[in-house]
Amino acid sequence: DIQMTQSPSSLSASVGDRVTITCRASQSIGRYLNWYQQKPGKAPKLLIYAASSLQSGVPARYSGSGSGTDFTLTISSLQPEDFATYYCQQSYDIPMWTFGQGTKVEIK
Amino acid sequence: QVQLQESGPGLVKPSQTLSLTCTVSGGSIGSGNYYWSWIRQPAGKGLEWLGRIYTTGSTNYNPSLKGRVTISVDTSKNLFSLNLNSVTAADTAVYFCARASRAVAGLYYFDYWGQGTLVTVSS
Numbered sequence: 001d002i003q004m005t006q007s008p009s010s011l012s013a014s015v016g017d018r019v020t021i022t023c024r025a026s027q028s029i030g031r032y033l034n035w036y037q038q039k040p041g042k043a044p045k046l047l048i049y050a051a052s053s054l055q056s057g058v059p060a061r062y063s064g065s066g067s068g069t070d071f072t073l074t075i076s077s078l079q080p081e082d083f084a085t086y087y088c089q090q091s092y093d094i095p096m097w098t099f100g101q102g103t104k105v106e107i108k
Numbered sequence: 109q110v111q112l113q114e115s116g117p118g119l120v121k122p123s124q125t126l127s128l129t130c131t132v133s134g135g136s137i138g139s140g141n142y143y144w145s146w147i148r149q150p151a152g153k154g155l156e157w158l159g160r161i162y163t164t165g166s167t168n169y170n171p172s173l174k175g176r177v178t179i180s181v182d183t184s185k186n187l188f189s190l191n192l193n194s195v196t197a198a199d200t201a202v203y204f205c206a207r208a209s210r211a212v213a214g215l216y217y218f219d220y221w222g223q224g225t226l227v228t229v230s231s
Contacts, residue, residue: 001171034217043204043221044155050211055219087155091208091216095168097145099155 002026002093006086006100012108019075021103023088028068032092035064035073038102039084047086048073075105083107110134112205112222120199120229126192130205130222131185138163138183143208143216146179146190148201149224156201160208161188195229202226 003026013019023033031051036044046055048064051071061076075082088100116128130144137144146158159169161179169177173192181188192199202224208216 032215036218038155043206043224044218045221046217046219049217050215053211055217089155089157089218091214094214095160096170097157097160097216099157102154 001096002029002090002098004088004090004098004100006088006103008103009101010104010106012106013078014108015078015080017078017108019078019082019105021073021086021088021105023066023071023073023100025069025071025090025092029090029092031067032090033064033066033071034089034091035062036087036089037082037084038087044087078105110207110220112207112220114203114205114222114225116225116227118226118228120195120227121231122196122229123194126190126195126199126227126229128190128203128205128225128227129187130189131187132207133186136183137181137186137188141210144179144181144188145206145208145218146177147204147206147218148199149204150198150201158190158192197229200227200229 005024007022033051035048038044052064085102085104111133113131120126143160145160161167178191204224205222206218207220209219
C-alpha cells in the first residue's frame with residue numbers, strides 16, 4: 001500500500017498568513033494527488049485535483065504543486081473560513097486509495 | 109446538481125452486519141466514468157477509504173478490512189450499498205458515500221459527498 005504522510009499535523013496561523021502543507025507519498029504517484037478541506041461535522045470538500053488543478057468554485061488563494069512523492073498545498077492569504085482540517089489523497093494505487101492523516105489549521 | 113444521501117441504522121450490535129445505503133439524485137449512477145465509494149471517519153480521526161464500485165459493477169476493497177466489506181449497486185433505484193460484517197467497536201465511525209470522477213486516465217477525485225451518517229457499534 002502507498003502511505004501518505006502530511007506535515008505538520010497541525011499549525012497555528014493568523015488571518016492573512018501564507019500557509020503551506022506538505023504531503024509525502026511512500027512511493028512515486030506521479031501527479032495522482034488530490035487535496036480536500038473538511039470543517040467540523042461536514043463532509044470533505046475537494047480543493048485541488050491532479051496535484052495542481054483548482055476545482056471549480058474554489059478560491060484562487062488555494063494552489064497545489066508537486067509530483068512524484070512530494071506535494072504541497074498553499075493558501076496564499078489565510079481567511080477566517082479557511083480554518084479547517086486538510087487532507088491529501090492518492091488515486092495512483094490500484095485498487096487502494098489512501099488519505100493522509102490530516103493537517104489541522106487553527107487560529108493563532 | 110448531483111446529491112448523495114446515506115441512510116441506515118445508527119446503532120449496530122457487535123458481531124452483526126452494518127448495512128448502509130447511498131441514494132444518488134441529480135444524475136444516473138449507471139452512466140459516466142465514475143466510481144462510487146464508501147469512506148469512514150472515527151470521531152476525531154482521519155479518513156479511511158473502504159472500497160468502491162464502478163458503473164459496470166466491478167469492485168475493489170481496502171485490504172485492511174480483511175474481506176468483511178461488500179459494496180453493491182442497484183441501478184434501477186439509483187443507489188449503492190455497503191455491508192460490513194462482524195463489526196466491533198472499532199467500526200464506530202461516521203460513514204460517507206462519495207462519487208469519484210475521472211480527471212485523466214486512472215486519476216480520480218472525490219467531487220461529491222454525502223453528508224455522512226454516524227454508526228455506533230454497541231450492545
